[in-house]
Amino acid sequence: MTVDPAITNASASSDFDGDVGLLIDLLKLGTFIGTPMREGVADPLGLTTTDLRIVLALGGEGELAGHDLSEIMGVPPMNVSRAIAALTERGLVEPGANRTNRRRKPVRLTSAGEELFAQTMPAMERVGADLFKGVPQRDRDAFRRVAASVLARIGRWGG
Template sequence: MANQSQVLELENFLPYRLSILTQVVSEALHDLYAGPFGLTVTQWRVMAALGRFAPLTASEVGQRIVMDKVAVSRAVAGLMNRGLIERATDRKDRRRASLRLSTAGSDMHAQIVPIALAYEARLHEALSEDEQRLFDRLSDRLLARAKTLRDRR
């Protein structure tokens, strides 16, 4: 039987706080590009990953943006239908298909990146430069620890 004296104070529970922060930040950024560009959060994350790391397979995109295969597959299909990404079969391994931004996708990506960076800069205004560096270091440590704990399952 669990110790009944333990109380989960949700408002102070780190996983909950990180989740809420992520959700609010993601929604606020989405509000800036959804209307003008008609992208979902997942579609933008796919485009951002391809804009930085292409060519990638759909599986590699999913690993980069830490999203499940179904969500990535749906986003890729929507982006392909709009002509924003292209798929190319690997010449050496015909079973492997890589994705990259199309010309239209690159143009859209180039328009959204300044919006995203400006939003990030406005967020950073809440922290001093030292606090920003500390936040980055602490985030990296928490991410590494979370991955370690996940791998131990």
């Protein structure tokens, strides 16, 4: 998918002031980041974008239940269930260690899943190097601080 440069190059903040412009830019970023992640990371590794997100979540967070993954990823539970089933069939995901709670069914990466997770890092480094090319390190660091702050507030969002 090729994204229209007029959409991605124009900052919404020129049309909207303050927080509204920032939110619109974040929405655009959230929408359009999927293409380089799919084409640069997921596709070469034989994963769907949902598969990739699950592998990244389990690789980074450890054992998680399907509903936790759904919440973290903002993906409908049915899509997460299907992806977990497909990843399990491929030998990349297995039931978690804590099987005492019948309602909460955590999953974790198998050793093959952990190897695949490790393979995502060089691919993500390539995508990141391309997307952040020319962005000074101080701006990258500031972006990470702001993103961390916004993510923390989203976690406390109450409506």
